Amino acid sequence: MKVVVVYNMKSGGNKSLNDLKKACDAAEIDVEKYIAVSAKLRANLKPYIKKNAVIVGIGGDGTLSAVAGMLAGTEAIFAPIAGGTLNHFTKDLGVDQDLESALGNVAKKRLHVIDTAVCNGRVFINNSSIGVYPSSLQVRERFEGYIGKWLAAIMAGFHAFFSLRTYRVKINNEMINTPFVFIGNGVYDISTPGIAQRTDIKHGTLSVFVAKTVSRWKLLKIALLAVIGRAAMLDEFDVFTTKSLTISSRRARLSVSTDGELGHEPTPLKYEIQPKSLRVYY
Known part of the structure; x- marks a missing residue:
């Protein structure tokens, strides 16, 4: 499976980019692009959203919420993975809390279509x-x-x-x-x-x-x-x-x-x- 990985180095359960690459390689995930969370995240993700890519998001609830807000209403697919402190969203979905296990199971998961909510147009997931x-x-x-x-x-x-x-x-x-x-x-x-x-x-x-x-x-x-x-x-x-x-x-x-x-x-x-x-x- 070819994916794009969005990661936040400042999240509570942060790992280095080198660690993430090793984990993705071990899980046999074909990563097209690694994108760090930054002010340019929307612009950097835009071409992959247009291609209806699978976007793996690794971070806390704030990071996953930001990525979900960009994917909501599109045909792109979100694969959230816990990388923060509380990780409410991934826990509610039943996603493995261990990074390596979660990455290894991405290709085995089913596609679901879930709700999001908005406050003045700003998307939130929890x-x-x-x-x-x-x-x-x-x-x-x-x-x-x-x-x-x-x-x-x-x-x-x-x-x-x-x-x-x-x-x-x-x-x-x-x-x-x-x-x-x-x-x-x-x-x-x-x-x-x-x-x-x-x-x-x-x-x-x-x-x-x-x-x-x-x-x-x-x-x-x-x-x-x-x-x-x-x-x-x-x-x-x-x-x-x-x-x-x-x-x-x-x-x-x-x-x-x-x-x-x-x-x-x-x-x-x-x-x-x-x-x-x-x-x-x-």
Whole structure:
């Protein structure tokens, strides 16, 4: 099988280009081109997307999301491989987390057509959130170079908790004022302890979790019950499935987390599901 390999040397599970070449050779993969993630990624990938090539993406969720955004709506085929820290996307698809095993199985995988989602036209493959989490990311990024990642994360969490802003969400003809919104691509189950688990990425729907309170202590209660999979029992927490939603604010731009990457988008934010928009080997 002839493929194009996109790799990110800065991802959490990074390997050198020489290591990647050795792994591809060992897996008997015919690599037409190795392309490093850079500002020129779209331009560098464009001729291969036009040829409907198989694009192997190696990196964390942010890298895979960026590549998926370029392939969505085309006939090119995406073969995602874990190369980051959390690797939610590849885990949800059941892709081997070991690089060598995943490369060796690329040619054996079946072709699936899955959903993607967009925020103001920007594609994401896992989830997006507004409020507490992106606010804490912004503060963490500002300070982690001085005091370290984990101490900065703790400081950021306290800052976000005590400086809440509210947003207006229009979903399924209902209007909700909230300090926190989670939008997932696909069907998510929140009844299991820990983080929400995605159970379907081909259903043509967004899963939306909304806090229906601005009380800090009730938000803390939601967070604590979410850890044990019991947040849905609270009246102050609601779960929706929808094809689209709109988030508005008095601010011209909002901090938005998409697939773990912090960005800033003009308001209103318009989210939509893109059913069967990405061709994937897994």
